[in-house]
Amino acid sequence: DAHLEGAYLFDAYLEGAYLLDTHLEGANLSSAHLEGAYLFDAKFSPDTKLEDADWGNYILGWEKKGHFGIAEGVYRCLKLWYTTAGMYDIAAKFYYREKEANRKGLKLFSKSSWNHRLAAEFMRAVFGYGEQWLNILFLIAVVIFGLAAAYYFWGSFSSSSFWDTLYYSAVSFTALGYGQWAPQPTGWAKVAGAAEAIIGVFMMALLLVTFVRKWTR
Structure with missing residues (x-):
């Protein structure tokens, strides 16, 4: 229950410090080193200065x-x-x-x-x-290339080229429509393409929402 209201703690080394129930209203903690600190029930106020405080990896x-x-x-x-x-x-x-x-x-x-x-x-x-829209981009790439490989090795298509199965996978994922130049699948690949389109709509919407949330704040 320490009272440090208005204390000047600029660049102070407080790594792992126990600041339980500490009153830090108006304290200057700018550039203070707070990695791993224990801040349970610590009291902050709008005029507490935490600019440039070093939280390390942010794990307290x-x-x-x-x-x-x-x-x-x-x-x-x-x-x-x-x-x-x-x-x-x-x-x-x-x-x-x-x-x-x-x-x-x-x-x-x-x-x-x-x-x-x-x-x-x-x-x-x-x-x-x-907070991590790049995770979604990675998963999108995994789905598109993973299913393209599955179509190439185990699917039955009018073309045996990997680039054609990659095109089929990408177009299925984005639900843009295959066009007359798309390879024509038979068997399970048709069902997989339909399922990929549903997954793609969901993941593209998730990417858009995450991206907008991240960059419009």
């Missing part, structure tokens, strides 16, 4: 210790402070850590939370909780 002490519920609350507090200050890139880092702490706190084999844990795992892997 409570998460490292496995206290994910406490870590989630601390990350949420810092996310809100940086959002209010207009520092959206840093706020996004703490939003990601908040969601990670929430995911880690969900037990995979618990009857009451396994479905939430699986949903969190999906959101983390596919689009990084809305």
